[in-house]
Amino acid sequence: MNAVLLRRAVLGLFLLALALAPAFGGDFTITLLNYIGLYSLVALGLVLLTGVAGLTSFGQAAFVGVGAYTTAILTTRFGISPWLGLPAALAATAVVALILGWLTLRLSGHYLALGTIAWGISLSYVFGNVQGLGGFNGIPEVPSLSIPGYKFETTRQYFYLIWLVTLLALASIVGLLDSRPGRAIRALRNPVMAESFGIDTARLKIWVFLYAALLAGVAGWLHAHYLRFVNPGPFGLGYSLEYLFMIVVGGAGHVWGAIAGAALITGLKTWLQGILPKLLGSSGQFETIVFGILIVLLLQYASDGLMPWLDRLLPRRKVSRAPAEAKALGQAAFPARGSVILEVEDAQKAFGGLMAVNGLGFQIKAGEILGLIGPNGAGKSTMFNLITGLLPMSGGQVRFQGERLDGLPARAIVGRGIARTFQHVHLRPAMSVIENVAIGATRRGRKGMVSAALRLERAEERQILFEAARQVRRVGLAEHMDDAVGSLALGQQRIVEIARALAADPVLLLLDEPAAGLRHQEKQALAALLRGLRDQGMAILLVEHDIAFVMGLVDRLVVMDFGEKIAEGPPERVRRDPKVIEAYLGSAGTGP
Amino acid sequence: MNFDIALLLIQDGIVNGALYALLALALLLVFAVSRVMFVAQGEFVTFGALSLAVLQQGSMPGTVWLLLILGGLAFLADLAVAWKTKRWEGLRGSALLNLALPILLGGLAYWLAPLKPPLAVQVILAVALVVPLGPIVYRLAFQPLANASVLVLLFVAVAVHYALLGLGLLFFGAEGWRTPAFTSFRVSVGPMLVSGQSLLVIGSSAVLILLLTLFFNRTLWGKALRATAVNRVGARLVGIRTEAAGRLAFALTALFGALSGVLISPITTIYYDTGFLIALKGFVGTAIGAMVSYPIAALGALFVGLLESFASFEASALKEVIVFSLLIPVLLWRSLKTHHVGEEEEE
Incomplete structure (x- = not known):
């Protein structure tokens, strides 16, 4: 059978089993499945946030709590319909998430994780200690959901609602990841590259964080009306950890891993809570011992989790992502050949006391390949980063088609028609x-x-x-x-x-050592490609160490040494320039 | 709030702050040497306090079983590695540390506990039972992941915390313990009555911090730890074994944790899950010191103690909220100061 059909069949079987579960499963099974659905909803957000975007949150349970408490208070104290409780819960979650996100998403790596632990704990103490939230006893008698002619009361009635929401959330994330913003989210782990291609990483992080929080808020709303009771317990740090465990077990980058992980952890927890007290002869939350050890072992031996392993059981689909046809995207017109498009004037960059670029100036014209060469450490890559906005300039100006570029962020510069490659590849x-x-x-x-x-x-x-x-x-x-x-x-x-x-x-293409690691024929193909681009009117700035490649290709050369320009002109002339020879080979006069 | 209350709060804050400082330094040490943000440090606090409490009842603390089981597992892990690599020379040391030492300490506890020895002996025994857990936990959880990212190591530390929390509940039960004060001595300083226990806590913390400083500056092992902290590869090249440095750092952190637990148990009732919050407050102090500076971390921890003390007076229900919320602006400030454009996130 063909791979796509087989995968669809597996998915169909899963959905069928889910749909038939209330008909065959006992109350206990359905309750368990309801919890799995609720937890999956939170875990799905974490897959996006932590698994894909690489932003670890140890505080996700707190957002579930914000959603649950908002609707519980509005419906019990003010008699508002639970259906109005949903937008209110989402709004409250959004406000909290935006404030916390604004504060903590600037933190990088493990600082972010610590920050989320901090507000995760703080919020769970707020739930337990603020007057009016019911303290540790919580809020009882939250109304259940109803639509005209139908009242959600039993576990079985909630089953379809919970899983409908969860599967819709799953579909939304599958759709999201397979799209332009989805690729941008996947690029977030490499912020340099992301910013260089026009992605506003700070803003995108907030959106991703917000979406994950909103899914948690929806789970909280469902939780409140399903259990008809809200107390601080399920919104503490312990539950936040369990959500993270779910996606680690499931496979952090996999959407379906959220459901697999939620099912595994929830099932295991229930089983352990039944068996461990008997085994150990006393009661308590001993499943934490097993979970802790399980996660340590998983991270040591199988950090990819369950989903990649399940994925390999089914054949890969071999359908190309390339569409057969589509309407072409609009293209920018190239400026007139020979007109100056980029002017660098007295560019300076100081790292502490070291002048990496010192008073450099040059111009690039449309339809020209300009080579920027110089010994190692001459400041070529730094110059690239100054033009593309990855480094702020210490002095001087860069003008592109008459507009000042210095001071603009990288994502704005690519928007003006300047694209680059990196010396050390930045790919996903x-x-x-x-x-x-x-x-x-x-x-x-x-x-x-x-x-x-x-x-x-x-x-x-x-x-x-x-x-x-x-x-x-x-x-x-x-x-x-x-x-x-x-x-x-x-x-x-x-x-x-x-x-x-x-x-x-791009109108201007910046290439940082594109020929490194290429074989002879590949280099020739690359040179042909670049000539073709030039002939169409593109301007190309090329940093390259392969002198033979450069000499045969460029129209002009700028030679740098110690951050300064030591020569400029057509390749034949530069090649004979005594200063250039000295920079590359050392002074002829110092030998014995 | 009048002046007397303020003085009382300050005294309280300094006592707690001194303990947080002790924990902050231990956390910093472990982070510098092994890059582990060891959030499970609090469990050592709990184990130290509760072991002492159980010893005072004349029973053998559950820490003995924990030590024997985890030690046995650590030895098995070493045995498995030796089997795979056919290198047996490290195994004798592993047997001594992971098998012989726990058995010796367990036997000692079994023999001494019913005799109800003097307090000093009980304290030493309680701490000695916890210290080997440090290197054993390092061996089991962190040593195999020496090259993992800080984030993964943090994750493992959280999982270790989770497991030790359950083990603490298993071996010590859910009820809280409070040990009798070490001394009934009291002294008036100006208008303030200072308890001997407070002085003991402050004094011990000061002495321990001083000892740690001397250890770092004067001993070869201390210098080896510092070298590992600065540059792991470089330290390895000059013959410092990073595993040994990791073991030592974790032993020290367990020692400081257990001592804090023993010191705090006459002041606060300790439950199986109390240690975690105490250590997290040490963490806030560490974060103020940017995970690099020992003196600033100690001062930060002292500040956390004072803040907590005043917060508990002004808004006792929200004191934890106030203390942990402090971490966010601190981290933010730290993160802004250290952030560079072009820094690549860990994969």
């Missing part, structure tokens, strides 16, 4: 070649997270992938279109970087 190794290249086209699309979650951006997505596929073919990597970038040779990965830069539709 697990993503395919076409997806990596499509990141380059991020700035050419407009549809956001909501459209992606609802799959309303399929037309634009096809255009973007079509454009990405075109660039992949253009650089000669068509046969690797759907391979994971990490499986390519380093030289080929550099070529992927070029394709990604081209997908950004």
Whole structure:
């Protein structure tokens, strides 16, 4: 059977089993499944936040609590309908999430994790200690949900509601990840690259954080009306840890891992809570011992979790992501050949007392390949970072088509038509070649997270992938279109970087050592590609160590040494310049 | 609030702050040497306090079983590695540390507990039962992940906390314990009556911090730890075994944790889960010291103690909220100061 059909069949069987569960399962089973559904909802948000975007949250249970308490208070004290409790719960969660996100998402790596522990604990103490929230006894008699003619009361009645919401959330995240904003979210783990291709990482992090919090808030709303009772217990740090455990067990980057992990942890917990007190002869939450040990062992021996392993049981689908046809994306017109498009004037960059770039000035014209060469440490890559806005300038100006660039962030500069490659490749190794290249086209699309979650951006997505596929073919990597970038040779990965830069539709292309690691024939193909781009009117700034490659390709050269320009001109003249010879080979006069 | 109350709160704050400082330094030491943010440090506090409490009842504390079981597992782990690599030379040391020492300490506790020895002996025994848990936990949980990212190690530390929390409940039960004061001595300083226990806590913390400083500056082992903290690869190149450094750091952190527990148990009722919160407050202090500076971390911890003390007077229900919320602006400030454009996140 074909792989796609087989996968659909497995999915169908899962949904069928779920749909039939209330008909065959006992009350205990259905209750358990309801909890799994609720936990999955929170875990799904964490998959997006932690598994995909790499932002660890040890405080997710607190958002469940905000949602649950908001609706519980509004419905019990003010007699508001539970259906109005939902938007209120979402609004309250959003407000808390935006404040906490604004505060903590600036933290990086483990600081962020510690910060989330801090507010996770703080909020759980707020639930237990603030007057009016019912203290540790909580809020009883939360009304159950009802629609005209139907009242949700039994466990079985809630089953379909909970799983409907959970599966919708799952579908939204599947849709989101397979889209322009989804690729941007996956690029968040490499903020340098993301910013260089027009992604506002700070804002995107907040959106992702907000979405994960809202899913938790919905879970809290369901929790309150399903259990008809709210107390601080389920919103403490312990539960936040369990949510994280779920996605570690399930496989942090996998959407279905959220459900697999929630099922495994919830099932295991229930089983352990039944068996451990008998085994140990006293009662208490001893399942924490097993969970703790399980997670340590998982992280030591199988940090990928359950889902990748399950995934391998089924055959891979071999459908290319490249669309057969789509409407072409709009392209910027190149300026008139020979007109100056980039002017660097007296550029300076100091690292402490070291002047990495010292008073450098040059110009690039449309339809020209300019080589920037110099010995190691001359300041070439620093100059690249100054033009593309990755480093702030200490002095001087960069003007692009008459507009000042210095002071603009990298994401704004790529929007003006300047795209780059990196000396040390900045690619997402697990993503395919076409997806990596499509990141380059991020700035050419407009549809956001909501459209992606609802799959309303399929037309634009096809255009973007079509454009990405075109660039992949253009650089000669068509046969690797759907391979994971990490499986390519380093030289080929550099070529992927070029394709990604081209997908950004640049007027000026900055290439940092593109020929390193290429074989002779590949270099010739690269040179032909670059000449072709130049002939179309693109301007190219090239940093390269392979002098033979540079000499045969560029129109002009700028030679740097110790942060300063020591020569400029056509290759033949520069090559004979005594200062250049001295910089590369040392002074002729110092020998014995 | 009048002046007398303020003085009382200050005294309280300094006593707690001194303990948090002790824990903060231990946390910092472990982080510097092994890159582990050891949030499970609090369980050592709990184990130290509760072991002493049980010893005072004349019974053998459950820490003995914990030590024997985890020690046995650590030895088995070493045995498995030796089997796989066919290198047996490290095994004797492992047997001594993970098998012989726990058995010796367990036997001692079994023999001494019913005799109700003097307090000093009980304290030493309680602390001695906890200290080997440090290197054993390091061996089992962290040593195999020496090259993992800080975030993964934090995750493991959280899982270790989770497991030890359950084990604490299993071996000590859910009820709280409070040990009698070490001394009934009281002294008036100006208008203030200072208890001997407070002085003991402050004095011991000061002495321990001083000893730690001397250890770092004057002994070869201390210097080896500092070298490992600065540059793990470099330390390895000059012959310092990073595993040994990790073991030592964890032994020290267990020692400081257990001592804090023993010192605090006459002041506060200790439950199986109390230690975690105490150590987290030490963490806030550490964070104020940016996970690098020992003196600032100690001062930060002192500040946390004072803040907590005043918060508990002004808004006792929300004192934990206030203390932990403090961490966020501190981290934010730290993070802004250390953030560079172009810094790559860990995968």
